[in-house]
Structure formats: C-alpha cells, structure tokens
Amino acid sequence: MEVELRNITKRFGEVVANDDVNLTIRAGEVLGLLGENGAGKSTLMNVLSGLYTADEGEILINGKPVDFKGPGDSISAGIGMVHQHFMLIPVFTVAENVILGVEPTGKIDYLDLKKARLQVREINQKYGLEVDPDELIENLPVGIQQRVEIIKVLFRSADVIIFDEPTAVLTPQEVTEFFEIVKSLRDTGKAIVFITHKLHEILDISDRISVLRRGQIVGEGDPQTTTQTELAEMMVGRPVSFNVDKEPYAPADVLLDIEDLTVLRENDDVAVDGINLKVHSGEIVGVAGVQGNGQSSLIEALTGLTRVAGGTVKFNGQNITHASTRARHRMGIAHIPEDRQRMGMIADFSIAENMVLDTYYDDRFSKHRVINWPKAYKNSARVAADYDVRMTSVHDAAGNLSGGNQQKMVVARELSRETMFLIAAQPTRGLDVGSIEYIHSRIINARDEGDGVLFVSSELDEIMALSDRVVVMFEGRIVAEFDATTHPLDKNTIGLAMAGAVA
Numbered sequence: 001m002e003v004e005l006r007n008i009t010k011r012f013g014e015v016v017a018n019d020d021v022n023l024t025i026r027a028g029e030v031l032g033l034l035g036e037n038g039a040g041k042s043t044l045m046n047v048l049s050g051l052y053t054a055d056e057g058e059i060l061i062n063g064k065p066v067d068f069k070g071p072g073d074s075i076s077a078g079i080g081m082v083h084q085h086f087m088l089i090p091v092f093t094v095a096e097n098v099i100l101g102v103e104p105t106g107k108i109d110y111l112d113l114k115k116a117r118l119q120v121r122e123i124n125q126k127y128g129l130e131v132d133p134d135e136l137i138e139n140l141p142v143g144i145q146q147r148v149e150i151i152k153v154l155f156r157s158a159d160v161i162i163f164d165e166p167t168a169v170l171t172p173q174e175v176t177e178f179f180e181i182v183k184s185l186r187d188t189g190k191a192i193v194f195i196t197h198k199l200h201e202i203l204d205i206s207d208r209i210s211v212l213r214r215g216q217i218v219g220e221g222d223p224q225t226t227t228q229t230e231l232a233e234m235m236v237g238r239p240v241s242f243n244v245d246k247e248p249y250a251p252a253d254v255l256l257d258i259e260d261l262t263v264l265r266e267n268d269d270v271a272v273d274g275i276n277l278k279v280h281s282g283e284i285v286g287v288a289g290v291q292g293n294g295q296s297s298l299i300e301a302l303t304g305l306t307r308v309a310g311g312t313v314k315f316n317g318q319n320i321t322h323a324s325t326r327a328r329h330r331m332g333i334a335h336i337p338e339d340r341q342r343m344g345m346i347a348d349f350s351i352a353e354n355m356v357l358d359t360y361y362d363d364r365f366s367k368h369r370v371i372n373w374p375k376a377y378k379n380s381a382r383v384a385a386d387y388d389v390r391m392t393s394v395h396d397a398a399g400n401l402s403g404g405n406q407q408k409m410v411v412a413r414e415l416s417r418e419t420m421f422l423i424a425a426q427p428t429r430g431l432d433v434g435s436i437e438y439i440h441s442r443i444i445n446a447r448d449e450g451d452g453v454l455f456v457s458s459e460l461d462e463i464m465a466l467s468d469r470v471v472v473m474f475e476g477r478i479v480a481e482f483d484a485t486t487h488p489l490d491k492n493t494i495g496l497a498m499a500g501a502v503a
C-alpha cells in the first residue's frame with residue numbers, strides 16, 4: 001500500500017498549519033516526521049485520518065484519489081492513528097475497548113465478546129503484544145495502554161499506522177519494547193508514521209525522515225547519514241546548542257527543607273518513603289528516576305496537591321507541610337505540573353485567561369475583586385511573545401495551540417512571575433529541541449538570580465544538562481546522590497541507580 005499526500009494545505013482562520021505539503025508513505029517503511037512545535041505535524045496526520053478536511057490538495061491511495069468525509073472513511077481505507085492522548089475508557093476491559101464502535105455481533109445481533117477476545121488474542125500473538133484482553137484499562141501501566149491503542153488500530157485492519165509522539169509518556173524500557181513492536185509491524189508490511197521530538201529515536205527507528213517547519217516540508221534526511229545536529233538545524237532553521245552555560249555554583253540559604261517525608265497513594269501504598277532533602281537558593285536539584293517511583297507523589301506533596309502522611313516540609317523557614325496550594329503559591333513557589341492538560345491549563349479558556357489562572361486575584365490584575373482584563377491581555381501577549389508561544393491572538397482557546405505550545409504557555413506563566421522557587425515535573429515534555437534550549441536557559445537564569453529549583457525528569461539528558469546536584473528516586477526512596485559541582489555527572493552510573501542497582 002502507498003499513500004500520497006499531494007499539495008495539502010490546511011488553514012485555521014489566518015493560520016496556515018499545512019502549506020502545500022507533499023508526502024509519501026509506503027508499506028514496510030517507518031517514516032519519521034520531525035518538526036518544531038506548531039510546525040503542523042499533528043494537523044497533517046489529522047487530515048490523513050479524516051478528522052480534518054484539507055482546504056486544498058488531495059490524498060491518493062495506491063494512486064487513486066480518495067475523499068475522506070470523516071474518520072470512518074479513513075479507517076475503512078486502512079488508516080489508523082494512535083493519538084498522543086489515549087482515547088480509552090478506564091472502566092472497560094481491553095477487549096471491550098478494542099471493539100468499541102465496531103462490535104462484532106452474532107447471528108441475532110447480540111454482542112459477541114467471546115469472538116472479540118479471540119481476535120485480540122490473535123493480534124497479540126502475531127505482533128508479540130502480550131496484553132490480557134480481560135484486564136481493566138485503569139489497572140494497566142501507560143506502556144500497555146498504548147499497546148491497547150495499537151490493538152484497536154490493528155483490529156480495524158489498518159495498513160497504515162500513525163503514531164503521534166508515542167514515546168513522550170513512556171519509560172526507557174517501554175520505549176525499547178515499543179520499538180520492537182514497531183519493527184514487527186513494519187516487517188509484516190505495515191506503513192508506519194512516527195512523530196517524535198527525540199532526535200536519537202527518529203534516527204534509531206526510521207527508514208526515511210521528513211522535516212516540517214512552519215507548515216512546509218523543508219527537508220528530508222537519510223537516517224544512515226544524517227546527524228542529530230543537522231536534523232535540529234533543519235527543524236528550527238538555526239544551529240541549536242545542546243548545552244546551556246551556567247554561572248559558577250554559589251548556593252546560599254536553604255529554601256526547601258524536606259524531612260522524613262512520607263506520602264501514600266490513593267490505595268494507601270507507600271509512594272514516598274521517608275525522604276530527606278534540602279534545596280538551597282541558587283541551586284538546581286534534579287530528581288532522576290524511572291516514572292512511577294514516587295516522583296509524582298513527591299511533587300504533589302510539595303505543591304499541596306496531596307496530603308502528607310508523615311514528616312515535615314519547610315519553606316524559607318516556615319512549616320508548610322499542610323499549607324494550601326495557594327498559600328505556597330503566594331510564598332513564591334512556581335509549579336510546572338507533569339500533565340499540562342490535566343493540571344496546568346484549561347483548554348476551553350483563552351490563552352490570556354490561562355496566563356492569569358493563578359494570579360488573577362492579586363493586585364497586579366485585580367482591583368476590588370474585578371479583573372483588569374486589558375492589563376491581563378497586554379501582559380499575556382508580552383509573556384507569550386517572550387516565550388515564543390506560537391499563536392494568532394491571546395483570545396484563542398488554549399486547547400487550539402499545538403501540544404508543545406500549550407507546554408510553553410504553562411512554563412511561561414510560571415516563570416514570568418516573581419518567584420523564589422521552582423518545582424517542575426517534566427518541564428520540557430513535548431517540546432522541540434529549540435524550545436528545550438530556551439526553557440533550560442530560563443530555568444538556569446532563575447537559578448543564577450538566586451531561585452532554588454527542584455525538578456523531576458525521566459530524561460537523563462535533561463538531568464545532566466540542568467542539575468547542580470542529582471538525587472535518584474527508586475521505589476519511593478532516594479537511593480543515590482551525585483554532586484555535579486565536584487564531579488562531572490556520569491550517565492551510566494545515574495542510569496544504574498535509576499534501575500535500582502545501588503552499590
């Protein structure tokens with residue numbers, strides 16, 4: 001099967017998200033699709049999967065033009081898409097999710113779940129997916145949920161499978177397993193489109209690479225010969241530096257003082273198991289670890305989003321163990337949450353409204369409980385420009401921003417107010433290399449000006465680039481600590497500690 005996108009143009013009002021794009025997708029190949037935030041990758045794939053209709057251009061399958069009136073037509077034509085935000089129903093089983101919308105029925109129109117389970121098992125076996133058809137989605141880790149999305153697509157007999165940033169939420173081990181699945185799909189003749197911001201991944205898995213910038217295809221790369229540096233430059237149109245300069249390490253007073261902190265999960269399992277940690281003014285402490293080892297609970301406890309089961313947290317000398325989130329916020333703690341869509345923004349609100357989501361009530365934007373909107377608009381426009389949030393106007397719904405630009409909006413809001421301390425989880429998730437460089441420089445800037453920073457990242461590269469000190473979390477505890485100011489950090493040693501191998 002061969003799919004050709006010919007002269008595709010897609011506009012949203014004045015925004016030209018795809019500008020005369022030509023792209024060919026072939027059976028038995030992985031096409032890597034690369035591009036800066038807002039370049040038009042998701043839009044282009046939404047056109048191919050029938051969610052959007054192109055304003056100009058056509059789609060050809062095996063040389064014949066097709067007309068997709070909606071996702072149903074695209075699915076019937078053999079195209080399947082795994083979206084970045086999974087579309088599964090948590091309280092349904094794997095099999096129930098897989099058949100949703102295409103329920104196989106028996107002779108007298110009853111739901112044939114038995115048949116469905118059997119088909120799921122067959123797909124499982126063929127591609128080495130190993131998913132239990134009877135397990136509830138809510139009990140499955142993210143990596144397995146993603147496999148359910150893949151089974152869903154295969155169940156609908158897709159020959160073309162589109163993955164929009166599938167690795168952004170996976171652990172390194174899950175990424176390795178995911179790549180094995182992609183290879184086996186390719187080897188059975190499926191055509192794969194793979195979108196990612198991680199250059200090493202795209203070089204690893206792709207047979208061909210196409211690069212989008214501002215809606216247009218600006219280049220192609222051969223994974224055998226292209227380098228990460230070349231790809232980065234092609235994407236953003238200028239050289240990108242992977243290292244950011246820092247002032248010498250000059251920590252001052254302790255700002256955050258965590259003693260014997262214990263946090264429980266909803267089911268009363270121990271998530272954080274008696275952690276002790278101090279973070280000083282003028283210091284960046286990176287928390288490394290494979291996702292799911294208590295880092296999220298640690299952040300939630302420090303920001304007042306979850307209850308502390310034991311121990312104390314002091315900030316700037318004050319006990320804040322049980323302080324409200326707003327109180328912490330007012331003391332000068334900024335927070336970049338792990339999941340922007342769930343905790344960082346309101347998609348239906350405008351960009352301007354989102355930019356004042358946590359400050360609308362203070363003197364800067366309110367008088368006698370009335371919000372000074374002109375002022376809020378002006379401030380939002382300035383901050384958004386500062387952080388290169390690509391948008392048409394601050395009045396646009398934030399949910400219409402591209403994924404990476406939503407992240408930049410949240411980071412911009414948190415870093416642009418007067419703060420003393422930054423707590424960040426996966427601060428650059430979903431960002432392109434150029435934006436990562438910029439956000440890293442702003443975080444380092446905050447540290448150089450005396451802020452304390454505590455950040456969690458499952459990206460070792462990010463831990464290495466930012467941290468003055470690194471602590472490694474494993475099963476709720478700090479199992480290792482590394483001081484970058486006295487010894488250069490070693491990726492392998494940190495990696496081993498993350499896997500629980502502690503000397």
Ligand SMILES: Nc1ncnc2c1ncn2[C@@H]1O[C@H](COP(=O)(O)OP(=O)(O)OP(=O)(O)O)[C@@H](O)[C@H]1O
Binds near residue numbers: 035038040403404
């Ligand atoms: N539904 C929509 N309404 C209005 N504008 C939109 C809509 N969807 C996308 N856009 C705009 O189209 C442009 C391309 O967005 P798209 O989501 O395709 O980017 P992307 O390459 O996937 O970026 P990212 O890497 O950040 O996910 C952006 O300027 C975005 O704001």
Ligand SMILES: [Mg+2]
Binds near residue numbers: 041404
């Ligand atoms: Mg996208």
